[in-house]
Amino acid sequence: MSPILRRILYTVLFEAFGIVIAGLGLAVLSGAAVFDTGIVAALSSLVAMTWNLIFNTLFEFWETRQTTKGRSFARRAAHALGFELGLTVLLAPLLAWWLDVTLLQAFLYDLTLVVFFVIYTFLFNLAFDKVFGLTASAK
Template sequence: MSMRSFSDRIRHAVLFELIGIAIFTPAAAWLFNQPVAHTGVIGVVSATVATIWNLLFNLGFDHALVRFTGRVVKTMPIRVAHAMLFEAGLIVLLIPFVAWYLGISLWAALMMDISIVAFYLVYAFVFNIAYDRVFPVRPLKAYGGVASRALPA
């Protein structure tokens, strides 16, 4: 059995958000005809919330995966479910902020967020496959089989 270390989870979350915000901010400003400053604030707040959500969600998801399957290997259907569940949780967390900050209705914020989620759904899917290839999960046996020991990043 294998599981990612806490430091690896931090690296994953930070890289995901930095790359995502670098793409999101200018694209959202252009797409929604909003000032870059507004999409930048939404991007930074969203990235902060998403980073915390990313850490908590991925930790919980991996533990649930181990509990139900006995491993953390993600098949393609599991990856699709992972990405969709992550984004659904993020929508619930972010819609009220976006509506308030831009002074728009919750419905308008939801419609805006659907396009943002579509981007991040694809981005999360591709990013996680790439991340797993660049930073593969190492078996616990390689580290003495002690599940509580932090794995090197």
């Protein structure tokens, strides 16, 4: 499979399964209708993908101006934390508004989603590589 096709397939499958699982999980946690949580999960996915593009562009702009080159553990940790904090700031109000809950409750739902997506990403990558094989860079 070509690298571009692999990336597209990965993204489509990752987001589709993530939206379904997150939507069902939010329904269980919040007691809201699956339809409502499914829509907010899809909107959250769109926000996350858009934020990823914006954040990585800004991060790389900042990174090019640093005297120390490379991506140390500290820089990678700062990148991950910055991304997740920014995403939380964006998603908590959306969750609060859409699910008609307090901002605190929405923040707790969002933290649950963060933990879920760390585990989901790890497991999804394992499964994806088992089914479609490793990329050339990993062989």
